[in-house]
Amino acid sequence: MAKVKILGKEFSHQNELKFADAIKAGFPSPAEDYRHDGLDFNRDLIRHPEATFYGRVDGDSMVEAGISDGDLAVIDRAVEATHGDVIVAYLNEEFTIKFLDLSHQKEGYIELKPANPKYQPIRISADDDFEVWGVVVWTIKPWKR
Amino acid sequence: MYGIIDCDNCYVSCERVFRPDLKHKPVVVLSNNDGCIVARSNEAKKMGIRAGMPYYQLQEKFPGNQITVFSSNYELYGELTARVVSLIRQEAPNYFRYSIDECFVNLKKMESTDLKQWGERMHQKVLRYVGMPISIGIAPNKTLAKVASHFAKKYPGYKHCCFIDNEEKRIKALKLFPVEDVWGIGRRYAAKLKAMDIKTAWDFASQRPEWVRYNFHNVVIFRTWRELNGEDCVPEEEIAKKKSICTSRSFNGMVTELADLKTHISNYAARCAEKLRKEGSVASSVSVFVRTNPFREDLPQYENFMEIPLYTATNSTITIVKACVAALEKIYRPGYYYKKAGVIVMQTTSEDAIQTTLFDINAEQFDKLKKLDRVLDKINKVNGSETVVLGSQQYTPKTGKGKADVFANAIKHEFRSPNPTTRWRDIIRLK
Numbered sequence: 387m388a389k390v391k392i393l394g395k396e397f398s399h400q401n402e403l404k405f406a407d408a409i410k411a412g413f414p415s416p417a418e419d420y421r422h423d424g425l426d427f428n429r430d431l432i433r434h435p436e437a438t439f440y441g442r443v444d445g446d447s448m449v450e451a452g453i454s455d456g457d458l459a460v461i462d463r464a465v466e467a468t469h470g471d472v473i474v475a476y477l478n479e480e481f482t483i484k485f486l487d488l489s490h491q492k493e494g495y496i497e498l499k500p501a502n503p504k505y506q507p508i509r510i511s512a513d514d515d516f517e518v519w520g521v522v523v524w525t526i527k528p529w530k531r
Numbered sequence: 532m533y534g535i536i537d538c539d540n541c542y543v544s545c546e547r548v549f550r551p552d553l554k555h556k557p558v559v560v561l562s563n564n565d566g567c568i569v570a571r572s573n574e575a576k577k578m579g580i581r582a583g584m585p586y587y588q589l590q591e592k593f594p595g596n597q598i599t600v601f602s603s604n605y606e607l608y609g610e611l612t613a614r615v616v617s618l619i620r621q622e623a624p625n626y627f628r629y630s631i632d633e634c635f636v637n638l639k640k641m642e643s644t645d646l647k648q649w650g651e652r653m654h655q656k657v658l659r660y661v662g663m664p665i666s667i668g669i670a671p672n673k674t675l676a677k678v679a680s681h682f683a684k685k686y687p688g689y690k691h692c693c694f695i696d697n698e699e700k701r702i703k704a705l706k707l708f709p710v711e712d713v714w715g716i717g718r719r720y721a722a723k724l725k726a727m728d729i730k731t732a733w734d735f736a737s738q739r740p741e742w743v744r745y746n747f748h749n750v751v752i753f754r755t756w757r758e759l760n761g762e763d764c765v766p767e768e769e770i771a772k773k774k775s776i777c778t779s780r781s782f783n784g785m786v787t788e789l790a791d792l793k794t795h796i797s798n799y800a801a802r803c804a805e806k807l808r809k810e811g812s813v814a815s816s817v818s819v820f821v822r823t824n825p826f827r828e829d830l831p832q833y834e835n836f837m838e839i840p841l842y843t844a845t846n847s848t849i850t851i852v853k854a855c856v857a858a859l860e861k862i863y864r865p866g867y868y869y870k871k872a873g874v875i876v877m878q879t880t881s882e883d884a885i886q887t888t889l890f891d892i893n894a895e896q897f898d899k900l901k902k903l904d905r906v907l908d909k910i911n912k913v914n915g916s917e918t919v920v921l922g923s924q925q926y927t928p929k930t931g932k933g934k935a936d937v938f939a940n941a942i943k944h945e946f947r948s949p950n951p952t953t954r955w956r957d958i959i960r961l962k
Contacts, residue, residue: 436614437660439952444960459961464660474961476551483961517551 779873
C-alpha cells in the first residue's frame with residue numbers, strides 16, 4: 387500500500403504572536419522561534435511567476451504518462467528544455483504537449499513523442515518552423531468533478 | 532547612466548505570444564472601438580501601413596494581402612507588460628514606469644557592470660520568460676537614452692541594446708537622428724526648427740546656448756538641448772508629475788458592489804476631465820486603480836491597476852468616463868471590501884497639438900463633444916459644481932441597468948483575442 391505523508395499547514399503566524407516582540411514582560415512564547423508562513427502553491431511550486439502560463443490538456447496523446455484529457459498543465463518558459471522533458475510546442479498552428487526526445491540530434495532531427503501507441507512520434511528537422519514554447523513543470527489532475 | 536526599456540511593437544508582440552505562427556507576418560492592432568490602426572508589426576510597417584489609418588481603408592489600400600487584424604485587448608497587454616516590469620524590477624530596482632510599454636531605469640549603482648552586455652541579457656531573458664521582445668537604450672541621461680533606444684530597435688546589429696557611452700557615439704547618433712523625434716520636442720517646435728533648416732538632433736545640439744534661449748523662450752526646449760549635449764537635467768519626479776493628474780479617495784466605509792464603484796470612478800474621471808480642460812491639456816491614456824484596506828489583515832486583500840490608452844488624446848468627460856468604467860470592469864473582483872479607488876490620467880499634452888491626430892472620431896462628433904463639455908463647465912460654474920453630471924456619475928440601483936452598464940457594453944471589439952493569462956476559460960489548449 388502506498389504511504390501518504392501529510393504535510394501539516396502551519397498556523398503559528400496568526401494573531402496571538404503578533405505583538406510578542408514588543409511585550410517585554412513575562413517569558414517569550416516558546417513558539418516564537420518556529421514562526422513560519424503557511425505552505426503556498428503559488429510561492430513554493432511556481433519558481434518563475436513571470437514565465438509561468440497554464441494550459442488545458444485536450445486529447446489522450448499523453449495518457450500513458452498519466453496526463454489525460456482535461457488536466458491542467460503548469461508551463462514554465464524560463465527553464466531549459468532537456469531530453470525527456472514534457473514540453474509544450476507550437477506546431478501547425480496549435481499547441482501540443484509531448485515528450486522531447488533529443489537522442490537523434492546528431493542525425494539532424496529531434497522527436498516529439500506521445501505517450502499513447504495510437505499516435506506516431508513527430509519528427510522535426512532543422513528547416514521546420516518549430517519552437518519549444520515552454521516546459522511542463524506540473525500537471526494538476528481533478529479527481530472529483 | 533539611465534536606461535529606457537520598451538516593448539517592441541508592444542500590442543502586436545503581446546498577440547504573438549499565443550500566436551507564434553504570426554511571427555514574421557504582417558499584424559495590426561486596432562484602437563478602442565475598432566476605429567483605426569494603433570499598432571503594427573515591422574512587416575506591416577514595411578508594407579506602408581501607417582499608424583492611425585482608419586481600419587476600413589485597410590482592404591481598399593492593401594487588397595489581396597494577408598494581414599492579421601486584432602481588436603485591442605488591454606487585459607492581455609496589461610498582464611503581459613506587468614510581467615515584463617516585474618522582471619525589470621528584479622534586475623534594476625530603481626525603475627520608473629513611464630507608460631504601458633516603457634520603463635526608465637536608473638543605472639547609477641550598476642556602472643561597474645558591463646551595461647551593454649547587461650542589456651543584451653535582459654532582452655534575452657524577457658524574450659524567453661514572457662515571449663516579449665524589448666529594446667534598451669542606455670545613455671548618461673534620459674533624452675539620450677531615448678535616442679539610443681531608437682537605434683537599438685532599428686539596427687539588429689545592436690542586439691536590442693544600444694549604449695551611448697562616449698562622445699564619438701553621441702555625435703554619430705545625433706547626426707543620424709531627426710530632430711522631430713527627439714524626446715521633449717513637440718510638434719510645434721519641430722516645425723519651427725525645420726523652418727530654420729535644423730534637421731537632425733545634431734544640428735540642434737551644436738547650436739550655441741544663446742541661440743537656443745533667443746529663439747525659444749522655453750525652459751523645456753533649453754533643457755532638451757542641454758541633455759542632448761550630455762548633461763543630466765530631467766528629474767524623475769518631474770516626468771511623473773508633469774505626466775499625470777490623479778483623483779482618488781478613500782471611502783468612508785467600505786465598498787463591495789461594482790455598481791457603487793462605477794459611480795465613484797465615474798465621478799473621479801469626470802473631475803480629471805474637468806481639470807484637464809481647466810489646464811488646456813489632454814490625456815492620451817487613463818488608468819484606474821482599486822484596493823482593499825491593507826490594515827485590515829483579517830480581510831482578503833486585493834489591489835489592481837489598469838491603464839487604457841486613448842488613441843485620440845482627449846479631455847472630453849464622456850470619453851474619459853467611458854474608458855475608466857471599462858478599465859474598472861476589467862479589474863473589479865467580487866467578494867472584496869474596497870477601501871480606495873482612483874483615476875489617473877496620463878501623458879497630458881497641450882490641447883493645441885491634438886488636431887493633427889484626429890483619426891478615429893469624426894470632426895463633427897469631436898466638435899459636439901467639445902461643445903457639450905463647454906456647456907457642462909459653464910452650467911457647473913454658474914450653478915455650483917456637479918449641477919449637471921453624466922448618468923453614470925449618479926448612483927445606480929443594484930438591480931437596475933444604469934447608464935454605466937450601457938456604456939460598458941457599447942464598445943466594439945470584433946477581432947479580440949482570448950485572455951489566456953487572466954481567464955481560466957481562455958487558457959491555451961494542449962493537443
